[in-house]
Amino acid sequence: MFKSKKLKAFLITLSLSLVSAKSVHAASYTVTYGDSLYQIGKLFNTSANIIMQNNGLSSSNIYPGQVLNISAKTYTVQAGDSLYLIAQKYGVSLSSLRQANNKWDNLIYPGQSLNIPGTASSTATQPSKPTVSKSVIPYTASDVDLLARLITAEAQGAPYTAKVAVGAVVINRVQDSRFPKSINDVIYQKDGGYYQFSPVLNGWINKPATQDSIKAAYEALxxxxxxNGALYYFDDSTTNSWLWSKTVALRVDNMVFSYYN
Structure with a gap:
């Protein structure tokens, strides 16, 4: 009787320990702007061909919102968890964990299932550890929020590339000796009595950021x-000859990005 109770208790403990960490199986990944099968495969330690086979795809063309079956380990969120702690638990970067779940805020809840990146191989006893992405400049949570709000104000409705590009211009200015040295100071900079970014003047900078803009902010960071190094952007309807005198670096729809010269 004693042995039976011990065995029962052991089995209950074992089953509870398996609840939060499931083995490799077909997880779901929702395609977002800028994704490719190659990038998704790299994120989950698999290949584009295998993803195509698992989803019955005849080509590598994918579209935002498409749900793909991906071989990946999943984790069920427990009380007291955070994305940072989960990333540490599996030895993956916080950035890759966000990417694997299209999760660009910090809100998670007990019972939520999260994909763990870099764990497609069923023979691995430990999750593989991808290269950790390092930010190009130091930043805080408030910096991300401010940058994402600027991106939302300047590029809402524009292609995702334009959103990342807006973020990159701010980062490039922070890194350039001719501009202030923080995201906050760059965005709120005045030159000749005028704000450098119109959303600061018209108040749009105070509108909440979209999820796409938050993701774009992290990518730029x-x-x-x-x-490739632009420091300005403007609408192609402008008649400002000074702006048009700059060397154009990129055009996305009606947005023009240019260098300093």
Whole structure:
């Protein structure tokens, strides 16, 4: 009788320990702007061909909102968890955990299922550890929020590339000796009595950021720069000859990004 109770208690403990960490299986990943099968495969330690096979795809074309079956380990959120702690638990970067779940805020809840990146191989006893993305400049949570709000104000409705590019311009200015040295100071800078960014003047900077803009802010902070170093952007309807005198780095729809010269 004693042995039976011990065995029962052991089995209950074992089952509870398995609740939060499930083995590799078909998880769901929702495609977002800028994704490719190659990038998704790299994130989950698999290949584009395998993803195509698992989803019955005849080509590598994917679209935002499409749900793909991905072989990945999942984790069920427990009380007291945070994305940072979960990333530490599995030895992955916080950035890759966010990407694997399209999760660009910090709100999680007990019972929520999260994909763990870099764990597609069923023979691995430990999750593989991808290269940790390092930010190109120091930043705080308030910096991310401010940058994302600027991106929302300036590029809402524009392609995702334009959102990342707006973020990159701010980061490039922080890194350039001719501009202030923080995200806050760059965005709120006045030159000749005029704000550098119109959303600060018209109040749009105070509107909440969209999820796409938050993601774009993180990408820019991690070094993504579609402009390759631009320091300005403007609408192509402007008649400002000084702006048009700059070398154009990138055009996305009606947005023009340019260098300092």
């Amino acid at each position: 991690n070094g993504a720069d579609p402009t």
